[in-house]
Amino acid sequence: MFMIALSFSYICKSLAGTVMKSSITHIERRFGTTSSEAGLIDGSFEMGNLMFLTLVSHFGSKSHIPRIIGTGCFIMGIGSILTCSPHFFMGYYRYDSALTVKPLENSTGIYTPCSTDLNLTGYSESSALLKSGCKNESGLPMWIYVLMGNMLRGIGETPITPLGITYIDNFAEEGHSTFYIGILHSLSMFGPLFGFLLGSLCAKLYVDIGYVDLNTITIKPTDSRWVGAWWLGFLIMGILSIAAGIPFFFIPKSLEKPTKERKISASLNIASTNESRSQRTNFKNPEQKKESKNLAGFFHSLKRILSNWMYIIYLIHSLFSFSSFIGYVTFMTKFLEQYFGQSISKLNFFIGIIIMPVISISIFLGGFISRKLKLKTLGIIKLLFISYICATAFQVLLLSFNCERRSVAGLTVTYDGNNLRTHPQNTSFPFCNSECNCDANLWDPVCGDNGITYMSPCLAGCKSSVGHGNDLVFHNCSCIEVHNFQSSTTSAHLGQCSMSDDCSRNFIYFMAVQALSSFFVGLGGPSKMVLTFKLVKGYMSHIHKQLRNLL
Template sequence: MGETEKIETHRIRCLSKLKMFLLAITCAFVSKTLSGSYMNSMLTQIERQFNIPTSLVGFINGSFEIGNLFLIIFVSYFGTKFHRPIMIGVGCAVMGLGCFLQSLPHFLMDRYEYESTVLGNLSSNSFLCVENGTQIFKPTEDPSECVKEVKSLMWVYVLVGNMIRGIGETPIMPLGISYIEDFAKPENSPLYIGFVETGAIIGPLFGLLLASFCANVYVDTGSVSTDDLTITPNDTRWVGAWWFGILICAGVNVLTAIPFFFLPKTLAKEDAKDNTDIIQNDKEEKQKVKVKKENDGITKDFLPFMKSLFCNPIYMIFILISVIQFNAFVNMMFFMPKYLEQQYGKSTSDAIFLIGIYNLPPICIGYIFGGLIMKKFKITVKQAAHVAFWLSFVDFLLYFSCFFMICDNSSVAGITMSYEGIQQDLHVGNSILADCNMDCNCPTKIWDPVCGSNGLSYMSACLAGCETVIGTGLNMMFQNCACIQTLGNSSAVLGLCGKGHDCSMMLQYFLILSSISSFIYSLSAIPGYMVLLRCVKPEEKSLGVGLHAFSTRVFAGIPAPIYFGALMDSTCLHWATFKCGESGACRIYDSTNFRYLYLGLPAALRGLSVIPAIWILIILRKRHLPGENAASGTVPVEAKVTGKENEYQEMDQISKVLNNDVLKTKL
């Protein structure tokens, strides 16, 4: 009786430790996806804070993948030989360090100063149109002031911090999943991994909500009176408190690291039935020898496996398709907040919130339904290839509807419209000045927009020809504006004019279509990855999945935001200007060309991926895949059991890949 109680107590103790690890690794997944989704959502704010072009912001975004690649091979092949919980804990702590480093520039720099003709000149009214007045907004020629004005290379802290965050994230997924698989019952492993994957879904939800909140809070809140501000969150000069959310992410990552340092290197298997410690220790030693032999075999067979994969046409074509489509989707999701801002006039805070509400739930639902369909209907690999292709193709055709959900450019006199309210060619040249403001001696480069009572926006109150002002802060109203041609008193208020009700309706249609598109494409994700896993030999699967992830990161995750950002920069109509005359972040884009690039380039890339996808379908018709039965008929019981186990393992691998590649890319 005593021995039985001892065994039961031992099992409870081991189960408790495993469940403690399960809870800890789930929290780690929440924290890493929280900081990842938050950082991706805040890059627009960082662009404005440091006054850098979008292409450079794309490079900062890609630095996470660069950091991830530094350790991915080391962790994949040698991680199991070390104390995995401690390595995961160190990874979480390193992620926290990276987040802290990213927030550091806020405390090292001076307060954020946005372009304004009003601030500091309210008492003298020198920002208004005064005939034959003196221009007070001339660029300085003092070198010392220029050094202070240019924010030097403070953005490097964000880049390095993001790279360190990528390094810290590397061991969490592979070592966490392998730890669960080693010490959990085979039938419990999928359930436990499902709990962990739930964390990968909860994290982005909290991350997007946190980003939406922080984007609505002014960057220097607490040290600057918000009553004195002349901009709102809808203004392209607005910078939210990006640093605050990153500090929260840093704290969460450090806290999640603590439990891992108190967890053991190994545990007894959940279904262990040995009654003595000697037999258990003997099993553990045998397991270690087995793992060592497996690792030695992997190292020895590395080059033959690589050769086999490179000579596998289906696998190589699948990688080609993934790289092309990841280029399309990375660009779409990374620049989606900016697109909603420029096309539909939404603030960054609203754009992030809408993306989280409309896109994240359909992705999760599509992912779950895709797995259920595969399991319920027992879809074969060739059928899965057709399901993935046709779902993706339907989504591709549906995608073209986005080209009809458009809004016109913001009406800004001298940039997109003439002062008479007639649309003008955006590439004619500089026509900022007109007869109505020629004698006002206004600055022509400072972006401080006002909305006239005629529905036309102007770059500043001075360029609108306004002579008087009443009120303070956001309540200021400019009157007697010579350039505003309207009946009665011509006046203007701060900010760009809104885009109207029709544009709001177009935004709703776009978001609904985006939700449907996200669901359909996510539905095709699991069948697509089933093709990836089944087209290679069982012993090559681990290396095949790793090489696939490596390829998509190197050829899509890193370069795509950089070249796409450079293309976005080419559509800029007006850049922010430093006191020394240097350009900063873009204030307004040509929304028509921006739309053509944002929607057109991904459409071209996805259309290009259809060709190799059809090629795969043709090859699959005549090819016998590894693990397939040569002919239909009776299958031995052992083969059925083995096939079932392999199916569970493959579905687990699909889940891991999707949560760490497709879902992360979508978010």
């Protein structure tokens, strides 16, 4: 029953972390933050986790472990709900669009992006709205509450892993801990699986769904201005996290000792006697003994752990591996969106159905190999080393999958389609749109018939339009010259031009190699977890042996 409850809590905590990773780009766009601030929001979880991790691990192991884990699940759920709360107190999402330009008189639904009349330009109003940022009445940016909620979620998640593994190690049969941990981490992979699928669904839904008429939205999920319903995932996982904490309050503090405990030789009784004698020697009165179990005992244990040089090497390894992993996962979808031209919804879907099942299988296989081969400490280290070498090799291979730059007039190419390095232009206003009253800072891309993307229909020199919403098409664009034939009517449609077929193939290769790299990372997962306990236990057994010899 404890394994079932702990597995569900693992799924919830990994679900929450995945939803944050898959929503970080939408949070960045919704609150108008920089990538550095978005990284701070995502890192606030680790900040909250670190504040209480060592204290909970030390004191919680001597208390009612299931109830502490249940309380942590409640706090984690409250933090998730706090994260999504700013959505319900903010105004509707506004973005720059060519449709902010007023239509011609007596021409319903027809817009003239390129106009010589200053009164017809409406770009400045929407630009000012975006630059003003999202703030509440107290003047604090609203993303501060997202940061606080994520930090509270980190505090609540603190006891789940260390105390859960401790409970398993205390009451599992001899040699079965690794197998149980492998099962636990394999089941926990359903969290990222469902999390990325949930993130994919939320990314497809417009942020203000249910509040605005979706027929008036002129951007698509592939647009860099699109913001999905990021708040919905946090609301769902907040409710699930609270529900996950309920079963732990019905699980006892301790279970029946396994059969192996009744077969222990009398040597442990002697060790227990020696330990009691040592305690009587070191602690002359009950107050000192009580102090050793509290803060003094905590610092004493911390000192012994930090004097274990093998454990210190393991911590350094974990520091570098987690630093690279967290940064990679946080901004991977944003990089792939810009580099391969894929929508965040599509990327979350592919990661959920490809990467996460591969990691789940590899984690289970890693635990099975350790149990089948009965690996000791050195064997576990070898398995972990081999898995990380293979994963690193595939990560380096990812750098070989290149994709060409998008052709954006005035940014990467000239308005004639030439390279800016060989044909430099210092202005976004060439002769073709010099008479238009355009905002050079407006990003409302359109794709011309010539395959070049323009920053806005105004900068493309478009003088008329037909259609509505996403079906809007601009005509008579003076900056667009159709190649291979002369055309008096040149047009453009909303959105950036599609990437080439070579880029699409490279994206498929990238995901395949990424799956192989993830497989080897997951293969060493259970070994890495068990290695922590073996290093500490081995060191503590050595200390106890020395004490027995002295006594």
